[in-house]
Amino acid sequence: MPNAPQSADLLITGVAEVVSPCGTSALGGSALESKIQSGHAVAVRGREIVAVAPEDQLLEEWSAEQVIDGAGGILVPGFVDSHTHPIFFGTREEEFEMRVAGRSYVEISRAGGGILSSIRGVREASREELLGRLLQRLDRFLELGTTTIEAKTGYGLTTADELKCLEVLAEANRLHDVELVPTFLGAHDFPPEYRERHEEYVTLLIEEMLPQVAESGLAEYCDIFTESHVFGLDDSRKVMERGAELGLGVRMHVDQLTSLGGAELAAELGAASADHLECVTPTGIEALASAGVIPVLCPLVPLFLRQDEEAPAREMITAGLAPALATDFNPGSCYVQSMPEVLTWAALRYGMSASEALAAATLNAACSLGRGDRLGSIEVGKQADLALLDLPGYRHLTYEFGRNPVRVVVKGGEVVYERYDETTS
Numbered sequence: 550m551p552n553a554p555q556s557a558d559l560l561i562t563g564v565a566e567v568v569s570p571c572g573t574s575a576l577g578g579s580a581l582e583s584k585i586q587s588g589h590a591v592a593v594r595g596r597e598i599v600a601v602a603p604e605d606q607l608l609e610e611w612s613a614e615q616v617i618d619g620a621g622g623i624l625v626p627g628f629v630d631s632h633t634h635p636i637f638f639g640t641r642e643e644e645f646e647m648r649v650a651g652r653s654y655v656e657i658s659r660a661g662g663g664i665l666s667s668i669r670g671v672r673e674a675s676r677e678e679l680l681g682r683l684l685q686r687l688d689r690f691l692e693l694g695t696t697t698i699e700a701k702t703g704y705g706l707t708t709a710d711e712l713k714c715l716e717v718l719a720e721a722n723r724l725h726d727v728e729l730v731p732t733f734l735g736a737h738d739f740p741p742e743y744r745e746r747h748e749e750y751v752t753l754l755i756e757e758m759l760p761q762v763a764e765s766g767l768a769e770y771c772d773i774f775t776e777s778h779v780f781g782l783d784d785s786r787k788v789m790e791r792g793a794e795l796g797l798g799v800r801m802h803v804d805q806l807t808s809l810g811g812a813e814l815a816a817e818l819g820a821a822s823a824d825h826l827e828c829v830t831p832t833g834i835e836a837l838a839s840a841g842v843i844p845v846l847c848p849l850v851p852l853f854l855r856q857d858e859e860a861p862a863r864e865m866i867t868a869g870l871a872p873a874l875a876t877d878f879n880p881g882s883c884y885v886q887s888m889p890e891v892l893t894w895a896a897l898r899y900g901m902s903a904s905e906a907l908a909a910a911t912l913n914a915a916c917s918l919g920r921g922d923r924l925g926s927i928e929v930g931k932q933a934d935l936a937l938l939d940l941p942g943y944r945h946l947t948y949e950f951g952r953n954p955v956r957v958v959v960k961g962g963e964v965v966y967e968r969y970d971e972t973t974s
C-alpha cells in the first residue's frame with residue numbers, strides 16, 4: 550500500500566519546465582546557470598517549498614486544496630531586482646527628450662536637471678503622497694514577476710527627507726507583498742544648498758546622516774554615486790567606510806560614466822555589490838574577482854541614456870565573477886520596471902544565455918542582498934517566491950520581449966497576483 554499523500558497548501562502542476570539556479574551562493578564563471586526540470590511540479594506548505602519532483606511522483610506524495618494549473622508555461626523563481634530607486638515624486642520625460650535630441654545625462658545634470666529635479670519633488674511631497682506612488686509601483690513590480698526589490702532613497706538629501714523616505718519604504722514593506730530591502734543613498738548627489746560646499750555635505754553625511762540612519766534601523770545598506778561629477782574616490786572611501794563602521798552593508802554606483810576606479814574601491818571595501826560598471830577596466834574586473842564582489846549589471850541604462858559603453862559582462866563572467874541583473878528603475882536614467890525586459894537585453898547586449906540571465910536575475914541578485922539562503926531558487930527549503938510565465942520553454946525568457954509573460958505570482962507561499970484572463974473566466 551502506498552503511503553497516504555502528505556498535505557501541502559499549494560501545488561503547481563502542468564508546467565513545461567521548472568527553471569531555476571541551485572544553491573544558496575552566487576554562481577560565477579562556468580557555474581552561472583539554471584537547471585531545467587521538464588515535467589516537474591512544485592508543492593508548497595506555509596511559506597516554504599516542500600517538494601520539486603516529476604509531476605506523477607509529486608502527485609502521489611503530496612495533496613493540497615489549492616492547485617494551480619501551469620497550462621504548459623514555465624515556473625521560475627520570483628525575480629529579485631537588486632538595484633532600484635523607487636521612491637520619487639514626478640517623472641522626467643522632458644530630460645529623456647533632451648537626450649533623444651542629443652544632450653548627455655551629465656550635461657542635463659550640470660544644468661540643474663537630473664537628480665536635482667527629483668529632489669524638489671521628494672522634498673515637497675508628503676509621506677502619504679510618496680507612499681501612494683510607491684505602492685502603485687510595487688503593484689507593477691509584482692505583475693512583472695518581481696517579488697523582492699532593493700530600494701534606494703537618494704532624492705531627499707537632507708537628514709529629515711532621507712529618514713522620511715526610509716520610513717515610507719518601511720511602511721510599504723509592511724503593507725505590500727513585494728519585499729523591500731532598504732538602502733540609504735544620501736550620497737546620490739550634492740543637494741542645491743551644498744552645491745558650492747561639497748566638503749560640508751560629506752561631513753554632514755559622515756557625522757549626522759549616516760549615524761541617524763544607522764540608529765533608526767531603517768536601512769540595511771548604504772550606497773554612493775562614485776563618479777567624477779559627483780563623489781570622487783576619496784569622498785567615496787570616507788563615506789562608505791563610515792557606513793560600514795556603523796554596521797551598514799556597502800553597495801556602490803561605480804564606473805558608470807567614466808573609468809574612475811570605483812570598482813577597485815568597492816573591492817577594497819569588500820562591498821556587497823558594485824553596480825553599473827559600464828566603464829570598468831580590466832584591473833577593476835580583477836579586483837572585483839579577487840574580493841568576490843557581486844557586479845550588479847543594468848543593461849537597460851546605457852540604452853536609456855544613449856551611452857555607447859556597455860558593461861563587459863562576458864569578461865566578468867570569464868574572470869569568475871557572479872553577476873546579478875537589475876532594472877535600476879528610476880525617473881532619470883531608466884524608467885523601466887520589467888525584469889523580463891532586462892533578461893532579453895542581457896542576452897542581446899551582454900551575450901548572456903537564457904539560463905545564465907535567469908540565474909543572475911534571481912539567485913545571484915538574492916545573494917547580493919544577503920538573502921541567498923532564503924530566496925532566489927526553486928528548491929526544497931527555500932521560500933516559495935515563484936513566477937509562472939506563459940512561455941513554452943526557458944529559451945523564451947530572452948527570446949520574447951515587449952509583452953508581459955507573467956500569469957501568476959506567489960510570494961511566501963501566497964498567490965499574490967493572478968492575471969485576469971477573459972478566456973478562462
Ligand code: NIG
Binds near residue numbers: 634774802850
Ligand atoms: O543609477 N547613477 C545614479 N543614479 C541613478 C540615476 C538617478 C537619476 O538620474 O535620477 C542611476 O543611474
Ligand code: FE
Binds near residue numbers: 632634802877879
Ligand atoms: Fe542607480
